[in-house]
Amino acid sequence: xxxxxxxxxxxxxxxxxxxxxxxxGQGETHVLMGPNGSGKSTLLKAVMxxxxxxxxxxxxxxxxxxxxNMPIHERAHLGIGMMFQHPPAISGLKLGKLLAATxxxxxDAIEALAQSVNMEHFLARDINVGFSGxxxxxxxxxxxxxxxxxxxxxxxxxxxxxLENMNLMGxxxxxxxxxDVHIVNRRRSGLIITHTGYILDYLEADQGHVMIGxxxxxxxxxxxxxxxxxxxxxxxxxxxxxI
Amino acid sequence: xxxxxxxxxxxxxxxxxxxxxxxxxxxxxNRCGSFFxxxxxxxxxxxxxxxxxMLPIKVALEKYDWMKDYYWNAVSKDKDKYxxxxxxxxxxxxxxxxxxxxxxxxxxxQACLFLREEPVQHVHNIFIAREGSEIHIISGCASSWQxxxxxxxxxxxxxxxxxxxxxxxxxxxxNPGISVFPRSATIVEEDxxxxxxxxxxxxxxxxxMYPTARLVGKNAVARFSSIVVATPGSLLDLGSRAIxxxxxxxxxxxxxxxxxxxxxxxxxHILGEKDxxxxxxxxxxxxxxxxxxxxxxxxxxxxxxxxLSHEAAVGxxxxxxxxxxxxxxxxxxxxxxxxxxGFLDVKISGLPxxxxxxxxxxxDKAESxx
Numbered sequence: 001x002x003x004x005x006x007x008x009x010x011x012x013x014x015x016x017x018x019x020x021x022x023x024x025g026q027g028e029t030h031v032l033m034g035p036n037g038s039g040k041s042t043l044l045k046a047v048m049x050x051x052x053x054x055x056x057x058x059x060x061x062x063x064x065x066x067x068x069n070m071p072i073h074e075r076a077h078l079g080i081g082m083m084f085q086h087p088p089a090i091s092g093l094k095l096g097k098l099l100a101a102t103x104x105x106x107x108d109a110i111e112a113l114a115q116s117v118n119m120e121h122f123l124a125r126d127i128n129v130g131f132s133g134x135x136x137x138x139x140x141x142x143x144x145x146x147x148x149x150x151x152x153x154x155x156x157x158x159x160x161x162x163l164e165n166m167n168l169m170g171x172x173x174x175x176x177x178x179x180d181v182h183i184v185n186r187r188r189s190g191l192i193i194t195h196t197g198y199i200l201d202y203l204e205a206d207q208g209h210v211m212i213g214x215x216x217x218x219x220x221x222x223x224x225x226x227x228x229x230x231x232x233x234x235x236x237x238x239x240x241x242x243i
Numbered sequence: 244x245x246x247x248x249x250x251x252x253x254x255x256x257x258x259x260x261x262x263x264x265x266x267x268x269x270x271x272x273n274r275c276g277s278f279f280x281x282x283x284x285x286x287x288x289x290x291x292x293x294x295x296x297m298l299p300i301k302v303a304l305e306k307y308d309w310m311k312d313y314y315w316n317a318v319s320k321d322k323d324k325y326x327x328x329x330x331x332x333x334x335x336x337x338x339x340x341x342x343x344x345x346x347x348x349x350x351x352x353q354a355c356l357f358l359r360e361e362p363v364q365h366v367h368n369i370f371i372a373r374e375g376s377e378i379h380i381i382s383g384c385a386s387s388w389q390x391x392x393x394x395x396x397x398x399x400x401x402x403x404x405x406x407x408x409x410x411x412x413x414x415x416x417x418n419p420g421i422s423v424f425p426r427s428a429t430i431v432e433e434d435x436x437x438x439x440x441x442x443x444x445x446x447x448x449x450x451x452m453y454p455t456a457r458l459v460g461k462n463a464v465a466r467f468s469s470i471v472v473a474t475p476g477s478l479l480d481l482g483s484r485a486i487x488x489x490x491x492x493x494x495x496x497x498x499x500x501x502x503x504x505x506x507x508x509x510x511x512h513i514l515g516e517k518d519x520x521x522x523x524x525x526x527x528x529x530x531x532x533x534x535x536x537x538x539x540x541x542x543x544x545x546x547x548x549x550x551l552s553h554e555a556a557v558g559x560x561x562x563x564x565x566x567x568x569x570x571x572x573x574x575x576x577x578x579x580x581x582x583x584x585g586f587l588d589v590k591i592s593g594l595p596x597x598x599x600x601x602x603x604x605x606x607d608k609a610e611s612x613x
Contacts, residue, residue, distance in 0.1 A: 050566050072569035073578075081570075088564045092585025101581060102571040126585070143571060 001026045001151055001189045002047070007058035009039075009046045015056065016042050017214045024151070027186035029177050029203065031222040032193045034211035035234050040193045041085065043211070044153045047191075048082050049075050062151065081149025083140040085156045085193075089128040095139060096123030103146045113145045117172060133160025141172045152176055154192045157199055170202025179203045197226040210237045257388040258357075264608060265383025265414040266601045267355040273597040275350035278338040282361040285336060294346030295378065296339070300367055303339035310339070313369050317400040317428035317457075325396050325424045329365050337366035337397075342376035342407070349595055351379040351412075358386040358393050358421065368399040372407035372435075379595055380409070384423070385416040392420040399427040403435035405460065412440040412598050414605055417447035419476055425452040431492075433460030439467045439483070440598075442605050446474040453482040453510060458492035465494045468589050470606065473505025473534060482510025482539075487520035487549065498526040499587050502534030512541040515549025524553035529560060529586055560586075 002024040009017035017039050024030050032040050046053040047060055049072040059068045067075050099110050114120040117138045128136055137157060144152060157169055174180070178188045192199055200222060208222030210229070217237050218225065228236055254262070259269065268274050276290030276297045290297040304310050320330040329335070338354050358364045372378055386393060395417075403409045409429075417423060431437045437456055456465035467483035485494030496511040513522035528536035542551035560582050568578035587606050 048570055051562060071575070072566055073572050073574050076570055076572040084567065084570075088561065088567050090564050090567075090582060090585055092588035093581060094585075098568070098571065098581070101577070102568075102573060147571060 001028070001063060002191075003061040004047070005059050005061070007046070007060065008056045009042060010054045010056050011042065011052060015214070017046065020058070020216055022209065022216065024189050024191060026189060027178070027183060028206040029190040029192065031197075031200070031205040031208045032191060032211060033195070033197075033208060033225060033229060038211045039214040040211050041155055042214075044082060044155055044191070044193065047153060048072060048080065076147070076149070079150035081144050081147050081152045083137075083144060083152065083154040083157060085159060087128050087136060087140060089126070089131070091126050091129050093127050094124055095119070095127045095142075098127055099123070099143065099146045102143070105146060110146060114142055117142050117145070117168065134162055134165035137161050137165065137169055141169060141176070144176055145172070150188055152188070152190045154190065154199075156193050156195065158194060158196050166198060170199060173199065174203040177203060197222075200226065210234070212237055255388070258359075261385045261388055261416050262355060262357065262383060264605055265355065265385050265416045266381040266412070266598075267353060267383045273350060274353045275348055276340075276352040278352075278354045279357070280336055280338070280355070280364075280366060281357045281359050282364055283334070283336050288338070290352065292346075292348045292350070292352075294343045294376075295348055295352065296341040296343075297352060298339045298341075300335050300337040300339050300369065303341075303369070310369070313371060313400060313402060315400075317402065317430050318398050318426055322426060326398060326426050329367060329396055329398055332365060335367045337368045339368070340370045340378065340380060342372045342378045344373040345375040346373075347377035349377075349379070351381045351595060351598055354380060354382045356382070356384045356395065356397065358390060358395055360387075360390075362392070363394045363396065365395075366397045368397065370399070370401045370409060370411070372403050372409045374405040375407060376404065377408040378410070379598060380411050381598055381601065382411065382413045383416070384413065386418045386421050388418070390418055390421065394422045394424065397425045397427075399425065401427070401429040401437065403429060403431040403437045403463075405432045406434040407432075408436040408438075410438040410440070410598070412602070413442070414601065415441075415443040415447065415450070416445050417450075419446045420448050422449040423447060423451070425454070427452070427454035429454070429456040429465070431456060431458045431460065431463040431465060433489070434462045435460060436463070437465045439465070440602065441467070441469040441471070441481075442602055443479065444470070444472045444605055444608065447477050447479070449478045449480070451480045453484060455484040455486065456494065457486045457488055458494065459488050461489050461491050463489060463492045467496045469498045469500075469509075470587050470589060470602070471498070471500050471507060473500070473502045473507045475504030475534070477505035479505065480508045480510075482508075482512065484512040485514070485522060487513065487515045487517055487522060490517045491519045492517065493521040495522070496524045497589055499589055500526065500528040500536050501583070501587070502528070502530050502532070502536050504532045504534045506535040507537070509536065509538045510541075511539070511553070512543065513551055515542075515544040515551050516546065518546065518548030520549045522549070522551045524555075526553075526555040527586070528555075528557035529583065530557065531559070531583075
């Protein structure tokens, strides 16, 4: 589904990501861990195509298409979706209007999806304006449910979410990633940035990666990586040189 | 009552469209009264609402002796050369609306001022809302599509009585060679509410206005909302002023300004001179193409019991907002238009749905040009 090869990314002329290689197959969910400022969000934004994240070398191939220099919305049309950690608040733009503008769904279908994440009363509200942490996440999940991307990047889905919302979020994200579908038939893939690993209480991830200093330093079983990080911190990963 | 539909029927299709954009319903659907002045000729005055009178100003001055107390009262004759020009006119034209005590009409009255052939159109309007009454007035001002040069000078005096509520919505639709000088003032008595909405999204040579609301009775409220676009060659020198002249009065001045190459001077002034008064000025400007937006918010307090604030921001659309919408599949142009539409979406509380629709239509029409 996604093939990132020898990717180098600069922000403000400073290289932030160095020689990233990552392969995510169809139906796979990967987890990306790493200390603050290590470049995890930068990787997601570079894959989405945001301005300010300059790819100086390497390539990003999605479903066989080279998207390295493709505009953001074309990547979205190809099937890439993203849950933002800090989405902008846009006054005057109603959540319901945005959902209608970005899909071919009718009002009723959107309303039903909104109800599924307790957001039906937010459709007439300005997007993210005055939303709480949990509401922002639910709004993001709702947008993804409407968009139906094949590959979903989630930037810290647990942050700022209380326990009750976490339960809802976890189940909804598992749904977006087709965790209810048998692994053989599962089409959707995901890449999740997590610090706490709470999301793993709701879904199984196939692979884990640790990013440190703009490099992916280790790959392996996500739960095992999480356990090591919890016990020993990221110092252990720094010492581990396997790439 | 005076109607002369013939002139309206003689309007060209282009002019009818221009007038429709300013809110003129020729068929009077969703309107309870109508006044239509072409150049200096009043071609229609009709009102079907009980307890509401709509009269040409000449008729009103002859009919009611007390009208002279309202004529040149809120606005001074000697305010500037434009008011002086109007005061010199022997044959004043314009509209008088009188809402009698306790009469509440949700359906708007329309007043349409159309500049077609003459070099200068001048009007003098007086709106009087007696105690406990409620009226909505939509004033559409436009020039004929083939009118290249001209000027519109208008004085509007509005009197909001005790506990009365007046909503005045004005939509302008001029041409690149037209200069416009409205001079308006409103006096709001105890518990009265005055809501003023102004929309100008089409090219014009120059608009210069600074309407003032004087809140003279306790608990009086004034709110001015303006949505304006300056195209290349347009100079919009706009402002609004509120004088909090009684206890517990409050005012809000809200502006959304966009330039696509023209100049906007957005003034605002709130004077708090009594205890327990509140005022807020909000001006947001978007510079889409190089042009000028100059926000001049002034707040002036003269005692400890007044609370005044202002916020002003001028700039371009934030890149991360555009990219957020692009990540959901909108192209850059679609994302930009969507954000601009939201930017212009000022929530005007208490506005009848038909008027909100009219404002939305004016914005939608302009939006296609961004």
